[in-house]
Amino acid sequence: ETKMAKRLSEEEQRTALNELSGWSRVAGREAITRTFTFRDFNEAFGFMTRVALVAEKSDHHPEWRNVYKTVEVVLATHDAGGVTERDIKLADAMNAIAKQPQ
Numbered sequence: 438e439t440k441m442a443k444r445l446s447e448e449e450q451r452t453a454l455n456e457l458s459g460w461s462r463v464a465g466r467e468a469i470t471r472t473f474t475f476r477d478f479n480e481a482f483g484f485m486t487r488v489a490l491v492a493e494k495s496d497h498h499p500e501w502r503n504v505y506k507t508v509e510v511v512l513a514t515h516d517a518g519g520v521t522e523r524d525i526k527l528a529d530a531m532n533a534i535a536k537q538p539q
């Protein structure tokens with residue numbers, strides 16, 4: 438049996454998001470979001486490919502939508518019904534991957 442991640446309060450989310458550039462809370466839903474913009478489709482899809490490997494490894498998966506060179510991401514922990522440290526960790530990993538030279 439694996440331990441259920443604890444939901445972060447609104448205050449805890451705000452504190453965590455202060456150190457996560459580009460991320461904000463979703464209005465009307467317990468989730469966080471960021472839209473990444475790349476130079477072209479190839480860079481956007483390369484980002485998604487790298488993130489997919491991290492997501493699968495940690496069994497934590499983004500909701501996302503790619504339109505040309507943008508990737509709109511929403512993160513929530515469905516099992517917990519809100520935002521948890523798992524979302525913050527994946528958001529941080531996505532920021533790091535987006536910064537890598539393509």
Ligand code: HBI
Nearest residue numbers: 496497498499513514515516517
């Ligand atoms: N990804 N974002 C997210 N949230 C979850 O709750 C989640 C997931 N990936 C896999 C997963 N949960 C599994 O642990 C369960 O659905 C079994």
